Amino acid sequence: xxxxxxxxxxxxxQEGRISILNxxxxxxxxxxxxWYKKYPAEGPTFLISISSIKDKNEDGRFTVFLNKSxxxxxxxxxxxxxxxxxxxxxxxSAQTGANNLFFGTGTRLTVIP
Amino acid sequence: xxxxVQSPRYKIIEKKQPVAFWCNPISGHxxxxxxxxxxxxxxxxxxxxxNEEAVDDSQLPKDRFSAERLKxxxxxxxxxxxxxxxxxxxxxxxSLSxxEQYFGPGTRLTVT
Numbered sequence: 001x002x003x004x005x006x007x008x009x010x011x012x013x014q015e016g017r018i019s020i021l022n023x024x025x026x027x028x029x030x031x032x033x034x035w036y037k038k039y040p041a042e043g044p045t046f047l048i049s050i051s052s053i054k055d056k057n058e059d060g061r062f063t064v065f066l067n068k069s070x071x072x073x074x075x076x077x078x079x080x081x082x083x084x085x086x087x088x089x090x091x092x093s094a095q096t097g098a099n100n101l102f103f104g105t106g107t108r109l110t111v112i113p
Numbered sequence: 114x115x116x117x118v119q120s121p122r123y124k125i126i127e128k129k130q131p132v133a134f135w136c137n138p139i140s141g142h143x144x145x146x147x148x149x150x151x152x153x154x155x156x157x158x159x160x161x162x163x164n165e166e167a168v169d170d171s172q173l174p175k176d177r178f179s180a181e182r183l184k185x186x187x188x189x190x191x192x193x194x195x196x197x198x199x200x201x202x203x204x205x206x207x208s209l210s211x212x213e214q215y216f217g218p219g220t221r222l223t224v225t
Contacts, residue, residue, distance in 0.1 A: 044204075045216065089155050100161065101158065103157070105153065
């Protein structure tokens with residue numbers, strides 16, 4: 001029973017354009033959401049997070065949007081760079097903070113130079 | 114600052130053999146996690162420690178998996194005996210606060 005879903009296994013974007021990665025969740029108790037980025041042969045690294053009291057959080061080229069009513073969040077990367085090519089995991093927690101994380105299956109982003 | 118260290122990075126064993134993974138968390142991080150990541154999936158939590166206490170092991174298959182975190186620092190995860198379905202990447206993570214978890218590079222286990 002996948003509580004966090006990333007329905008697009010892969011995404012290709014031209015360098016300089018916007019990358020939009022999507023994530024849906026089913027558990028209405030989730031109130032803290034994170035995005036992790038993973039390069040091959042490395043562990044996931046934290047990218048950006050958002051609490052359910054907000055609908056947007058921005059950090060440089062990365063912005064996460066949260067739509068609680070739709071149980072949907074998205075990660076926008078603009079402009080996309082070749083170094084952004086990686087697998088991106090969405091994760092959610094049912095408490096403020098991130099002790100017990102539920103991960104999606106990941107989206108492989110390829111930024112084409 | 115050194116990150117989360119895991120060893121070995123790769124392990125190939127035959128089914129029914131035992132295997133152990135080791136994790137050294139970031140210094141000062143009192144929360145430690147073990148995750149399993151199957152191919153094409155996201156990480157799934159196996160066990161979480163607060164210092165030396167296992168506070169959530171509900172997803173740990175206790176018939177063959179065991180873990181310990183003596184002295185609340187390093188941790189080992191053991192599988193005995195291993196089965197074909199245990200082939201996966203085993204990730205260790207640590208955190209100082211509930212906000213961010215820092216992951217190690219993982220141990221890729223192949224059971225033949």
